[in-house]
Amino acid sequence: MTEAAGPAGSVPSAASPSAASPSAAQPSAASPSAASPSAAQPSAASPSATQPSAASHAAALAALAADDSPRGEAARWAVGLLTGAGPAPDADAAPGFAARLAGWRERGPFTVVAYQAVAHKVWITLDGPGGRRTLSLTLGSDGAVRTLTLAPETVTPEVPTWERLEEALRTPGVEHSVLAVRLTPGGYDVLHSSAAGLPMPAGSTNKLYVLRALVHAIEEGELTWDDEVTVRPSLRSLPTGEMHELPDGTRASLYETAYKMIVLSDNTAADLVLDRLGRAAVERAVAGSGHHDPALLRPFPSSREIFELGWGDPELRKRWAAGDEHARRALLDGIGGRLTVRLSDLGEAAHRWGVDWFLNAHDVVHVLRRTAADSDRDATGAVEKIMTAYPGLAVDHDRWRRVYFKAGSAPGVMMFCWLLTDHAGDTYVLVLRQRADEQRAVGDGLFLRGLGARVIASGLLAR
Numbered sequence: 001m002t003e004a005a006g007p008a009g010s011v012p013s014a015a016s017p018s019a020a021s022p023s024a025a026q027p028s029a030a031s032p033s034a035a036s037p038s039a040a041q042p043s044a045a046s047p048s049a050t051q052p053s054a055a056s057h058a059a060a061l062a063a064l065a066a067d068d069s070p071r072g073e074a075a076r077w078a079v080g081l082l083t084g085a086g087p088a089p090d091a092d093a094a095p096g097f098a099a100r101l102a103g104w105r106e107r108g109p110f111t112v113v114a115y116q117a118v119a120h121k122v123w124i125t126l127d128g129p130g131g132r133r134t135l136s137l138t139l140g141s142d143g144a145v146r147t148l149t150l151a152p153e154t155v156t157p158e159v160p161t162w163e164r165l166e167e168a169l170r171t172p173g174v175e176h177s178v179l180a181v182r183l184t185p186g187g188y189d190v191l192h193s194s195a196a197g198l199p200m201p202a203g204s205t206n207k208l209y210v211l212r213a214l215v216h217a218i219e220e221g222e223l224t225w226d227d228e229v230t231v232r233p234s235l236r237s238l239p240t241g242e243m244h245e246l247p248d249g250t251r252a253s254l255y256e257t258a259y260k261m262i263v264l265s266d267n268t269a270a271d272l273v274l275d276r277l278g279r280a281a282v283e284r285a286v287a288g289s290g291h292h293d294p295a296l297l298r299p300f301p302s303s304r305e306i307f308e309l310g311w312g313d314p315e316l317r318k319r320w321a322a323g324d325e326h327a328r329r330a331l332l333d334g335i336g337g338r339l340t341v342r343l344s345d346l347g348e349a350a351h352r353w354g355v356d357w358f359l360n361a362h363d364v365v366h367v368l369r370r371t372a373a374d375s376d377r378d379a380t381g382a383v384e385k386i387m388t389a390y391p392g393l394a395v396d397h398d399r400w401r402r403v404y405f406k407a408g409s410a411p412g413v414m415m416f417c418w419l420l421t422d423h424a425g426d427t428y429v430l431v432l433r434q435r436a437d438e439q440r441a442v443g444d445g446l447f448l449r450g451l452g453a454r455v456i457a458s459g460l461l462a463r
Helices: 054-067 068-083 097-106 162-169 203-219 254-263 266-276 278-286 303-311 314-322 327-332 360-378 384-387 448-459
Strands: 110-116 121-128 129-138 145-151 176-184 187-194 229-230 251-252 401-408 412-421 425-438
Touching: 054 068, 054 110, 054 121, 068 097, 068 110, 068 129, 068 145, 145 254, 162 176, 162 187, 162 448, 176 360, 187 360, 203 254, 203 266, 203 278, 203 360, 203 384, 203 401, 203 412, 229 254, 229 266, 251 412, 254 266, 254 384, 266 303, 303 314, 314 327, 360 384, 360 401, 360 412, 360 425, 384 401, 384 412, 412 448, 425 448
Parallel strands: none
Antiparallel strands: 110 121, 121 129, 129 145, 176 187, 176 425, 229 251, 401 412, 412 425
16 A cells, blocks of 8 residues: 555654655555555665766766755765755654664765656765665645655666566566556557456555546545545554544645655555545456446445554454455455554554455556546646656656556555656556565565566657
């Protein structure tokens, strides 16, 4: 239920100069929620075992200095902290951050060798005595730093062929699935497929169905983008995202909420939209989006319900696993009030009890294709703005004129998918998925995302 986030070692956003008060760091990819967001890492697009040249260092510093956006300001602040050039954080405002930062600084001195920024995400590759590391930042909608992580650089191999991709994905204890297609008027041509028909947990990719249900309600005149939802305790979920931090009674437009649901992979935003629409509307969207077995998503749970089922009272997930649709609906009806699960409770791979949203790779293709069709009909442009705001990687605009992206993760779950349309009008979909019985086996998602970036840059998506 999160887009794959950064590795362990996040620090609170209160350390950011733009944050007024401490804010809990967003979860790592072990938390069940897509993107929220993370784009292709610098290492995914370039070899890493080489020594940085003076030219690459100068180019990286120039790119960092030239970014006059809030993310550029935040990146320069973070680099300054790590190199000792910035002001020391207030230990009282961000408990534990000063100690964490001191540990990071001991691994230096660092040289900036690459800078990449995509939407609200930044990755800075640093070279130091212990090798290359990636400094990752995620900004909230208010421009404040919500996550700041430092971890060894993730290096992905070149994948000039589909066979090389399969080789890279073969990992002991991990099931994987790949599907790459070119859409045609009557369906799609499969470029490569492995285990594409296997239903697997999808994490935050479920939010595409919620978006489609909302678009349908707007098209039918039942709602408008300006209609509002209200934050209340019974709808407050866990990160990723930021709407869980809003005070009770806060109102937000459906457009703003849907935007955060997709772009920030905000779990509370998704639950607010789901509540406004009703579970049945989203279940109709699942069937209408071409899911191969809509019964797998009946009933359609909210993110907070998944948290409670998977990591709350262990008896709940046993009853969920054993129950039919009627029993599961009754079980969800009994989950209410304030969320009892904390991020620290997340550990076991709850998908083993059927706790997640299950799709196969073809289902992902169908829902992305229909979302693109929704956008083509949407005279307001809202759907396109939402779906293209965060492409998940640095886009080659000379090749691609439209890029949609969604990711999802939970303990033992990792997936990324893209819909890409080139300037000739050809549209491709790439779906990469992993499933394991424990989080360690799938990691933090940077490797799988990096492979996606490699495939997209390789030319394998072509006629």
